[in-house]
Amino acid sequence: MLNFDMHIPTRIIFGKDTHKEIGALLKPHAKKVLLHYVGKSIKKSGLYDAVIASLKASNLDFIELGGVVPNPRLSLVQEGIELCKKEGIDLILAVGGGSVIDSAKAIAMGIFYEGDVWEIYEQGKTISAALPVATILTIPAAGSESSSSTVITNEEKQMKLGYGSNHLRPLLSVMNPELFFTLPSNQIANGVADMMSHIFERFFTNTLQTDLTDGLCETTLRTIMKNALLVSADSQNYDAWCQVGFGGTVAHNDLLGLGRDQDWACHGMEHELSAIYDVAHGAGLAVLTPAWMRYVYKSNINMFVQFAVNVMGVQGSYRDPDAIVLEGIARLGEFFKKMGLPATLLELGIDESQLELMAKKATGEAYGSEQPIGGLKKLYWQDVLEIYKLAR
Amino acid sequence: MLNFDMHIPTRIIFGKDTHKEIGALLKPHAKKVLLHYVGKSIKKSGLYDAVIASLKASNLDFIELGGVVPNPRLSLVQEGIELCKKEGIDLILAVGGGSVIDSAKAIAMGIFYEGDVWEIYEQGKTISAALPVATILTIPAAGSESSSSTVITNEEKQMKLGYGSNHLRPLLSVMNPELFFTLPSNQIANGVADMMSHIFERFFTNTLQTDLTDGLCETTLRTIMKNALLVSADSQNYDAWCQVGFGGTVAHNDLLGLGRDQDWACHGMEHELSAIYDVAHGAGLAVLTPAWMRYVYKSNINMFVQFAVNVMGVQGSYRDPDAIVLEGIARLGEFFKKMGLPATLLELGIDESQLELMAKKATGEAYGSEQPIGGLKKLYWQDVLEIYKLAR
Numbered sequence: 001m002l003n004f005d006m007h008i009p010t011r012i013i014f015g016k017d018t019h020k021e022i023g024a025l026l027k028p029h030a031k032k033v034l035l036h037y038v039g040k041s042i043k044k045s046g047l048y049d050a051v052i053a054s055l056k057a058s059n060l061d062f063i064e065l066g067g068v069v070p071n072p073r074l075s076l077v078q079e080g081i082e083l084c085k086k087e088g089i090d091l092i093l094a095v096g097g098g099s100v101i102d103s104a105k106a107i108a109m110g111i112f113y114e115g116d117v118w119e120i121y122e123q124g125k126t127i128s129a130a131l132p133v134a135t136i137l138t139i140p141a142a143g144s145e146s147s148s149s150t151v152i153t154n155e156e157k158q159m160k161l162g163y164g165s166n167h168l169r170p171l172l173s174v175m176n177p178e179l180f181f182t183l184p185s186n187q188i189a190n191g192v193a194d195m196m197s198h199i200f201e202r203f204f205t206n207t208l209q210t211d212l213t214d215g216l217c218e219t220t221l222r223t224i225m226k227n228a229l230l231v232s233a234d235s236q237n238y239d240a241w242c243q244v245g246f247g248g249t250v251a252h253n254d255l256l257g258l259g260r261d262q263d264w265a266c267h268g269m270e271h272e273l274s275a276i277y278d279v280a281h282g283a284g285l286a287v288l289t290p291a292w293m294r295y296v297y298k299s300n301i302n303m304f305v306q307f308a309v310n311v312m313g314v315q316g317s318y319r320d321p322d323a324i325v326l327e328g329i330a331r332l333g334e335f336f337k338k339m340g341l342p343a344t345l346l347e348l349g350i351d352e353s354q355l356e357l358m359a360k361k362a363t364g365e366a367y368g369s370e371q372p373i374g375g376l377k378k379l380y381w382q383d384v385l386e387i388y389k390l391a392r
Numbered sequence: 393m394l395n396f397d398m399h400i401p402t403r404i405i406f407g408k409d410t411h412k413e414i415g416a417l418l419k420p421h422a423k424k425v426l427l428h429y430v431g432k433s434i435k436k437s438g439l440y441d442a443v444i445a446s447l448k449a450s451n452l453d454f455i456e457l458g459g460v461v462p463n464p465r466l467s468l469v470q471e472g473i474e475l476c477k478k479e480g481i482d483l484i485l486a487v488g489g490g491s492v493i494d495s496a497k498a499i500a501m502g503i504f505y506e507g508d509v510w511e512i513y514e515q516g517k518t519i520s521a522a523l524p525v526a527t528i529l530t531i532p533a534a535g536s537e538s539s540s541s542t543v544i545t546n547e548e549k550q551m552k553l554g555y556g557s558n559h560l561r562p563l564l565s566v567m568n569p570e571l572f573f574t575l576p577s578n579q580i581a582n583g584v585a586d587m588m589s590h591i592f593e594r595f596f597t598n599t600l601q602t603d604l605t606d607g608l609c610e611t612t613l614r615t616i617m618k619n620a621l622l623v624s625a626d627s628q629n630y631d632a633w634c635q636v637g638f639g640g641t642v643a644h645n646d647l648l649g650l651g652r653d654q655d656w657a658c659h660g661m662e663h664e665l666s667a668i669y670d671v672a673h674g675a676g677l678a679v680l681t682p683a684w685m686r687y688v689y690k691s692n693i694n695m696f697v698q699f700a701v702n703v704m705g706v707q708g709s710y711r712d713p714d715a716i717v718l719e720g721i722a723r724l725g726e727f728f729k730k731m732g733l734p735a736t737l738l739e740l741g742i743d744e745s746q747l748e749l750m751a752k753k754a755t756g757e758a759y760g761s762e763q764p765i766g767g768l769k770k771l772y773w774q775d776v777l778e779i780y781k782l783a784r
Contacts, residue, residue, distance in 0.1 A: 001634040003407025008400065014651065015395025209631035211619060212639055215611030223603045239601035242393040247604050259406065259634065
């Protein structure tokens with residue numbers, strides 16, 4: 001096990017009716033709030049009205065910035081930064097899913113940055129401050145409600161880049177699983193694929209002697225898969241949503257990856273799909289993850305046997321580990337299929353024309369300085385291209 | 393699953409050599425530190441010198457208060473409060489196990505309390521502030537390094553009482569498992585019994601639909617048990633200590649109990665043993681827990697089947713759940729025995745003379761207002777007496 005430094009200070013207020021407390025929760029921390037969201041969906045569901053009522057009941061001053069889109073855009077972030085500066089905002093309340101929260105985090109750090117906020121993502125600048133961000137989560141998926149990370153798409157450059165800093169962990173996040181009842185089935189499935197990938201990226205490691213985090217990863221994956229099928233069949237199953245929703249937070253708050261080398265190749269490869277084709281992140285991950293597993297498993301077959309047995313419940317002869325692993329990967333594919341997720345790039349509407357370009361972008365080769373991606377097995381652009389081809 | 397409010401802001405700095413960073417870690421937070429500890433053991437191991445050197449290297453002013461004993465005493469807490477006030481201390485650094493940390497927490501909140509600090513414990517007063525506490529953990533057991541709780545013994549009154557507040561969560565805790573290499577086998581065993589009990593108290597519940605925390609409890613218990621046997625056989629097994637040590641933190645930082653009713657009867661019953669007989673908390677828990685299980689299991693047999701199967705690995709006919717449960721309890725007893733823990737009150741040196749008094753103290757009957765203890769099954773003093781008798 002490796003040394004680690006854990007700091008997960010985000011407060012989580014979880015359960016029925018908790019979103020109605022948002023005004024009282026923010027009052028000690030803010031004078032003037034930016035309310036950041038997508039638009040239609042929260043207005044239709046009544047959530048928007050409930051949030052406004054709660055803010056007003058606590059006499060909190062606020063302004064609004066809607067219009068966030070999936071794979072949230074740099075241009076709106078830049079608009080938000082100017083708005084917050086002009087209006088003297090001291091806290092950003094993100095009401096939505098990962099896109100809204102990531103956009104809020106980008107605004108929160110951009111306010112204190114002298115240049116263009118995109119430089120932070122592109123050049124990996126170290127930030128020293130950010131406005132506090134609070135969230136009311138409406139889509140369990142990205143884990144951004146307690147993570148240190150943000151992912152933004154620069155639509156002009158067709159680039160989607162992530163950035164992380166402990167300054168970006170939300171002050172507090174409200175999670176009422178009842179707010180997930182109206183999610184369409186594809187968003188449920190995409191979210192589940194995303195949170196599972198957050199665990200896979202941490203779970204698959206060459207680090208040894210990691211019993212505790214191994215077990216935490218495995219049980220969280222099993223819990224999410226079991227309950228994901230329940231909410232997929234009945235989107236009003238509150239108890240199952242509790243497991244999926246809080247599972248998504250645990251999946252990405254860093255606990256499960258402590259003291260172990262991590263992988264993150266699938267996220268890197270998927271960001272290239274989203275950047276060019278604007279596909280849903282979770283759907284892209286569902287396509288790429290089994291292909292990645294088939295391509296890399298021989299480099300640490302014991303790790304993949306553990307995955308197949310402890311997560312996917314494969315039983316059989318350990319004298320044929322390849323068979324166990326391939327059965328595990330097949331079961332993962334079947335699970336994704338049951339959730340209604342795509343299995344191929346073709347189903348995502350992605351042909352072969354850009355595969356090489358995306359592979360070269362994923363490793364930086366396209367920008368003149370290749371850095372292989374992946375902790376379990378280092379992947380160069382030729383490897384990434386092979387994985388894209390396996391996923392056709 | 394129940395609503396919950398989670399806030400676990402304690403930073404954990406984990407791994408080899410991390411204790412040497414303590415000066416730099418505290419520098420941004422303190423001007424004058426109270427260094428609180430037991431005495432001999434940290435001086436003999438060289439830890440004391442390393443801490444002093446690190447504090448001095450960061451130009452941190454500090455004074456010392458040693459002399460903490462197991463089942464830490466109110467009298468030393470009172471002395472510490474006066475000392476801190478006089479010296480203008482702004483942070484307490486606890487170097488030790490749960491006793492030292494609990495004593496530090498008591499001092500930290502006592503400084504801001506106008507009356508005698510014991511009133512906070514006895515009357516359950518609400519506190520609004522405490523000095524920041526940092527810790528360097530030398531005994532993994534109590535989980536106090538990131539918990540909100542403190543337990544103090546009033547030696548005059550022969551009372552041992554706990555108190556909890558989020559103000560008491562340490563600012564940061566340093567855990568270097570190498571510091572556990574010199575622990576004697578009985579302290580290892582007592583610590584393991586204590587951390588397992590912290591999980592049992594949360595795990596055994598009548599709340600339904602708690603898949604995620606069920607699984608987190610189960611895997612953490614299995615991890616601790618597996619690795620406890622390894623460190624018991626070789627106290628210098630670093631990797632096994634990593635699992636046991638961080639397991640002890642996860643066991644008691646509240647994550648595993650979120651959204652579920654909890655029990656805590658065993659802790660309540662054990663505190664009465666320690667208060668009168670000054671037995672080690674973990675040893676008392678190892679004696680009482682199997683007896684409690686045998687006494688209460690029929691009130692929620694499915695919960696105990698889950699324990700036997702998922703934690704203790706019992707396989708068999710579910711048509712005879714009693715047999716499965718009793719086998720699970722027997723295996724737990726065997727595990728405690730392998731660790732060298734006592735199995736009876738007699739082995740703890742406790743005869744029958746005070747059983748009724750302790751039972752009446754545990755439920756408050758002795759003080760004129762009985763409040764049954766235990767979340768899974770309510771226990772009155774007669775029940776507690778029966779459990780003590782089962783543990784003879």
